[in-house]
Amino acid sequence: MQKKVDVLVKWLQDQMKETGVKGLLVGISGGIDSAVVTNLIKLAAPDSSLGIMMPCKSNPTDLAHATEVAEKARIDHLTIDLSRTHDVLLSDIKTELVTAGLHNPDQEKLSDANLRARLRMSTLYTVATNHQYLVVGTDNAAEWFTGYFTKFGDGGVDLAPLAHLTKGEVREMAKYLGVPNVVVEKQPSAGLWEGQTDENEMGTTYEYIDKYLKGEEIPEKDKSIIEEMNRKTAHKREIVKIPPKF
Numbered sequence: 384m385q386k387k388v389d390v391l392v393k394w395l396q397d398q399m400k401e402t403g404v405k406g407l408l409v410g411i412s413g414g415i416d417s418a419v420v421t422n423l424i425k426l427a428a429p430d431s432s433l434g435i436m437m438p439c440k441s442n443p444t445d446l447a448h449a450t451e452v453a454e455k456a457r458i459d460h461l462t463i464d465l466s467r468t469h470d471v472l473l474s475d476i477k478t479e480l481v482t483a484g485l486h487n488p489d490q491e492k493l494s495d496a497n498l499r500a501r502l503r504m505s506t507l508y509t510v511a512t513n514h515q516y517l518v519v520g521t522d523n524a525a526e527w528f529t530g531y532f533t534k535f536g537d538g539g540v541d542l543a544p545l546a547h548l549t550k551g552e553v554r555e556m557a558k559y560l561g562v563p564n565v566v567v568e569k570q571p572s573a574g575l576w577e578g579q580t581d582e583n584e585m586g587t588t589y590e591y592i593d594k595y596l597k598g599e600e601i602p603e604k605d606k607s608i609i610e611e612m613n614r615k616t617a618h619k620r621e622i623v624k625i626p627p628k629f
């Protein structure tokens with residue numbers, strides 16, 4: 384595991400050198416992926432790394448876990464609460480849509496959720512510009528393959544160091560790096576609405592996604608969910624589409 388950590392830390396340091404930035408930052412959610420990235424950026428840039436907690440009508444336990452992660456990693460951190468901003472922007476958008484007779488209530492929960500992820504992205508880039516840092520993302524191989532992230536939200540980052548690690552490998556790395564147990568053991572959740580868990584929403588499990596990625600056998604039903612997610616989200620892994628030259 385030390386070798387894997389060394390490879391990722393060196394890669395992060397190389398990216399800093401190549402781009403000439405002064406440091407690295409990450410959003411710390413209280414979940415395991417950002418906990419691992421927090422530790423990696425602190426190792427890569429001990430004096431120029433930053434974690435940002437961004438509750439947005441979130442469960443207060445998540446902020447408590449995020450604070451534990453940051454304190455244990457001894458990383459500089461700050462909290463920016465996005466609840467009020469989210470309320471204002473969402474209600475302004477909704478008012479205009481309702482007035483124009485264009486509001487679609489069936490999509491309300493998802494657009495509310497994705498706005499949270501995109502406000503976090505905007506916040507991270509605002510601080511990144513201020514500090515001349517890069518924004519480090521937390522997507523692991525399972526999330527990257529299935530496209531289980533918000534396009535230009537938590538997917539809108541400069542670097543994605545965990546993109547080749549399965550969720551199981553992220554968990555092993557978290558234990559190795561000393562991430563608090565309560566974070567290692569909790570259910571993965573995007574925290575975008577009350578009671579959301581990744582596995583419930585996806586309709587399959589990280590265990591099956593990890594197995595699939597390692598070329599192991601999994602039930603046909605899960606295989607088709609995973610392949611369908613991958614197919615439908617191809618656009619999230621590409622840069623913006625442009626028309627052919629004319």
Ligand SMILES: Nc1ncnc2c1ncn2[C@@H]1O[C@H](COP(=O)(O)OP(=O)(O)OC[C@H]2O[C@@H]([n+]3cccc(C(=O)O)c3)[C@H](O)[C@@H]2O)[C@@H](O)[C@H]1O
Pocket residue numbers: 493496497500526530531532533534536537572573574575581584618
């Ligand atoms: N074929 C295509 N080519 C180009 N663009 C295409 C497209 N199909 C949709 N789009 C665009 O993409 C948008 C849909 O993508 P997107 O906005 O990402 O939205 P969508 O994939 O519908 O939702 C994001 C999913 O990621 C989950 N999530 C989000 C954030 C964090 C985490 C987590 O694990 O922490 C999970 C969230 O719970 C939800 O299930 C459409 O509104 C459209 O603008």
Ligand SMILES: Nc1ncnc2c1ncn2[C@@H]1O[C@H](COP(=O)(O)OP(=O)(O)OP(=O)(O)O)[C@@H](O)[C@H]1O
Pocket residue numbers: 409410411412413414415416417418435436437438439441445503520521537570571572573574581
């Ligand atoms: N409340 C939050 N504060 C700061 N950053 C957040 C918050 N919620 C989400 N994020 C950012 O969005 C990323 C995507 O969330 P995601 O849930 O996939 O990762 P995680 O919470 O670290 O791990 P897990 O998938 O196990 O819950 C987080 O890793 C973090 O960088």
Ligand SMILES: [Mg+2]
Pocket residue numbers: 412413414415571572573574
């Ligand atoms: Mg989470």
